[in-house]
Amino acid sequence: MFGFLNSALLWAMAAVALPLLIHLLTKRKLKVVAISTIAFLKRLERENIRQLKLKQLLLLLLRMLIVALLVLAFARPTLRQNSAALAQRARATAVIIVDNSLSMAAAPEGISSLALARRQVQAIADIFSPGDEIHFITAAKPATLLPGGPFVEADKLRDAVQTLPQTWAETDLAGAFALAREVLEKSRNVNRELYVLTDGRAANLPALSEITGVRGYVVRYTKPLPNNLTLTGATLGNQIFERGKSFEVTAIVANNGANDVQSQLLHLYLNDKRVAQQSVAAPAGTQRSVTFRAVPDTTGFIAGRMTLEDDDLPADNTQYFTFYIPPHRRLLAVGERPADLVYVRAALQFSAANNHAATQSWKEITTKELAAERLQSYDGILLANVSRFPEGAAERLINFMDGGGGVIVMPGSEVDLRHYNEALLSRINLGAFGETMGSLSRSDNFMQIGRIDFSHPLFDGVFESSADKPRLDSPQFRFAVQLRLSSGATSIIDYSNNYPFLAERRVGNGRVLLFTSSVEEAWSDFSFKGIFAPLLYRSVVYVAQSRDNLQETATVGSELTNVLRIPAEELSVELPTGEQLKTPVQVLGQNYQVRVTETAEPGFYQLRDRGQALHTWAVNFNAAELSTAPVAEEALAAAAGVTSLAALSAEGDLRAQIEAARYGSELWQIFLIAALIAMAIEMLLYRSTATGVASGKGKTVELSQENAGVA
Template identity: 30%
Template sequence: MIFLNPAVLFGLLATSIPVIIHLINLRKLNRVEFSTLAFLKELQKTKIKKVKLKQWILLALRVLIIIFLVSSFARPTIESVSLAGVSSSAKTSSVIIIDNSFSMSVVTDNGSHFNQAKSTIKELIKNAQEGDEFLLISTSDKNENYNFTRSINSIENQLNGIEITDISGDLNTALIAAANSLSNSNNINKEVYLFSDFQRGRIFNDEKELQNLSELFDEQVKIYLFEFSKNNINNLAVTDFKINNQIFQKGKPISFSATVTNFSKTEQNDAAASLFINGNRMAQSNLSLEPDAAQIINLETTLNETGMLEIFVELEDDDIINDNRRFTAINIPEQIEIIIFTDEAESSNFIELALSGSQTSGNFNITKKSTDQISAINLNSYDIVFLLGGSKNINLARLKNYIKSGGEVIVMPSGKAAPNVFQNLLNEIELNLNASNIGELNKTKNYYSFEAIDFEHPLFYDMFEDNSKPKIDSPEIYFYMKINSAGLGKSIISLQDKSAFLSEYKIGNGKVMLFSVAPVLSWSNFPLKGVFAPMVNRAVYYLISETIEGREHIAGDELIISLTDRAIQNLKVLKPGSREEIINIDTLNNRRTIQYGGTETSGIYKFLSENILIDYFSINTDPRESLAEYADEDLIEDYLSKIGFNGNYYFIETDDDYNSIIYQARFGTELWRLFLLAALLLAIIEMIVAKNSKKDIAELT
């Protein structure tokens, strides 16, 4: 048995008080002689012995009362283990894991779960003994190297620096880090304090990831699981947000689909979802949802701006606000830089007319060059490259690199292109297609026509007045390059012989749209058809409308920014909330890509160099963090069993006396209540004995 408050034992000196009083009050009984009644003397002797016995009993009772009373305040405890050195003075290594995911932001009468956890941790730290060491881990932490500290100020500063984030970390990852750290500790007491709401889906990501930690967690390790309120909460969340268009153009309609999920256990009525573009409310829709149901809503508006557009859909505030927004972004260049390479001037005439005669021609800045100049031009200065044919000696290495790094190119034969020259062009840009000429120039009596058109392609989206019955009048094609796109690209328009009239190819990070006819009248009457100019213009907007794919991530993901062919010394990161960060490229050993991991907040992240937008990403919350289903004790025990934890664990709720639970777990079962009860019982017995003793003394005197 040990005492958790041994200093109080100095109070045992008070046991001398009843002894002193007893000695002072001792008095010699007066002798009364009865000359004729001898038997009364024997009676007197018997009573004197009885009185003396009661006085000794009273003395013992009073001493025991003081001993039990003082001992109860010293907190006697039966140790739970019998290892040498285990006592209240043993040093402790404590790993504190705090769940700082946004589900911990739920507010109760006592404040948010997260703030309650921080307050409890601060109290635990204050109760630390000399030599105790601490390690603080948050579930959003990506650190792989942790070190214990004995500095209370240091651990408090770390705790104050932890805030709620949009990162949804799992508890298993944090426990692995705790196990590795404790396995290197030499202290006898090893403890893990876990503060979480224990969402069912966030204990671990996949059962395949679970490791056997029995060699790291020995049997003496204790885990204290602080469970926070599991009351029903009202929570609607935007769990998905998509742009339905693939061509973005100022003055044109744009449509969005948002999925809203009711994670509450009650029906939610007349909830409002609003669409914002660059901070301006553009559309709104109301919805009602049954418990655990989801609904897709459509929001439409007209694009009134160019440039970088930050877009989000937002719900009204509820118990969890972090999942009420979902973000996306598009970039519509205010001025579209177009360069046309051709080996003969007349081949590009109709292309120039189509671009300059459109309603959006003011957005186009067109440059025209000869194909033999292509190796001397900085293609990164242009949004779209038109390549019409090519000479035999053309060097397309720069064009190939431009495409692979994300450039967009429209390729057509030139009016006088020979099949072998056009074939060489395709090979140079790594389009491994076989091209052969079909038909005769200017033979208007014999022509070929369109056979199949993929009207589902974004190129034709909203092109027709009646989108339910789209129709294109086929041009008369006299001469063309027969191209089979099967297995390499996507055929958008095919001819009667199944070859591709218009096809699309992905090369590296860029795209190529390939026409099989030259834009001249000797090949076809395509340039005279009403569909020619809209198709050329929409091809431009389709290619510059950067795909959202690869730009949407979950909070905590690592972003990869490509710097290919860009002379950049530093990057400025514009983060949500108008925060900025500078990345020095010089320190990256001339790598052509950089990795960025500071995505703890949902929103739009923009990467700029000298105020030029290099790349951008939309960061959103993990829908699993919105799920209001919590693990019960059986599920947690099953998880601990799967990771091979053989120590003791204790579930602690917010209204429990956690200090007592921890002391009892650490040092054993406290007996102060029993000692106090024993003192009270002894006091009652003392009163009875003292009363009887007084009567006996009175009879003798």
């Protein structure tokens, strides 16, 4: 559709008549003069006057055309892209969505995409007139409509944009579009516009029904990063953490840049002290795993982080992790009678005396005393030959494991297998005891150890390093119980007949280890073998550290939870910035649950009670935000609820692009060039006409004199 931006100037089109008026007013009237050579003059008129009049007519038309072209050029003609013309004098409602998610921190040319977006929003603000309503929405999760709007003055919008923060959150364009739709549908203004400034890295964008009468514009920041390694994760895996003993942490490094990386340093820090570094090489588009081994020299919560050297996106160069090394282990041993704990006590006391990584306290009770014991006061509980659980004890054990406690179950001659199946095993989905194997009366009929999962943390460091498979002096098991495992439970050690000897199951934030044979001499010689003491000791250490080492690493924006076993009086959370937040506590059965929702930044969040650290969470950015492919223009427009989004270049004159998209392509340059060309043609034609007239007059005089002489 053809239109004009300065249509008020079209009245000047009347000036097209000026050349015609001048021509009519200056037209000369010829007098009739009698000349003897009339025949000659008539012949001259027939040859020249027609050509002269034609040139004069062309000059007249050219001059009228020049005036018309100049008027049209100043009226700024446009070729509209659609029929919905802008009501220029009506008020407008505009919604500006700026993506301030993590991916907008990318700086391919030294300045971040968000910094460019801030500048361009200020350029957009200049387009609006006083009285127009401008709403501002940030697209970092959760999408937020900026308070204080609508802005009716451009200066207030500029101030708001200048303070727009760079966040670590993922993109929430779907939420931003929903907020924009709500604003635009409520607006009564004739002109409604939607501006989106984003890199388009968004997942799960549902299409919205179209909002009629809304024009959409998008500025996309899609320049690739030349050099960018991303730390997508730091994995600790399943292992036992002890002071003075090495542990492993694996970093996942992805090259999301356009260039190959030949060598970039990756550093490992424990409690802000650098303990290791490695050089990373990764071709573009590939992923590498880098494993560190380090030795912690303290107990308590260990704050670890991995950091890459700076590149084009420093925000994705750090991953945080944490683990807990108990300075003291509190153990509860429960037996049907004191004799059931003799071998267990001796093995644990011997191992603890030879291991100074942590101290431990040990309390023994009988089955009857279990009901009165406060389980939350312990890190681990060992059940040896407990026949039946007192009323409510099984429920308390399950709650204990849910809260992060560890339990070791060892059967004996007094155990009621059916009761165990009903009261405990079925409720934690570990499996079920079946038939017994072997005979207590025959010593020549026994089973030995078959398969062992030597990769399990229980065996890390137990055997000497060797290229060959570790050799084990297997116990002889004369009597045992079959165990049918449920899905999710794993077998660590099997008998030679493939039934489990030692099985594991994760229960909430805790663990349970279940043996299927006893340390009683009638059952086996297990307690007399060299594997007994280290296996039992490491089992205790393994389950006792469950509470603070089984929680997954959280991402920015997610909720942090922790279960406390004892009440706390003055709980607070220390944020990565050092700020302290008071934290409420919810009662959860026999435990106390803490929830933290303020997780806007990556780093360490520490739960404290009167200055004492109770728990530490590691929070990282969501790596999926950086690996998500930009959505197509059509999908973005469909999610925004508009027919189309006019693409605006992030590098060009944004105002000119918006006006061209609003009103169409401006044609004034074409009309101005056409006017100049017409002027040049008019000048040449005028000169040729003037020369022709002068030449014609000369010839007429000369011929007239010759004819007069003849006469």
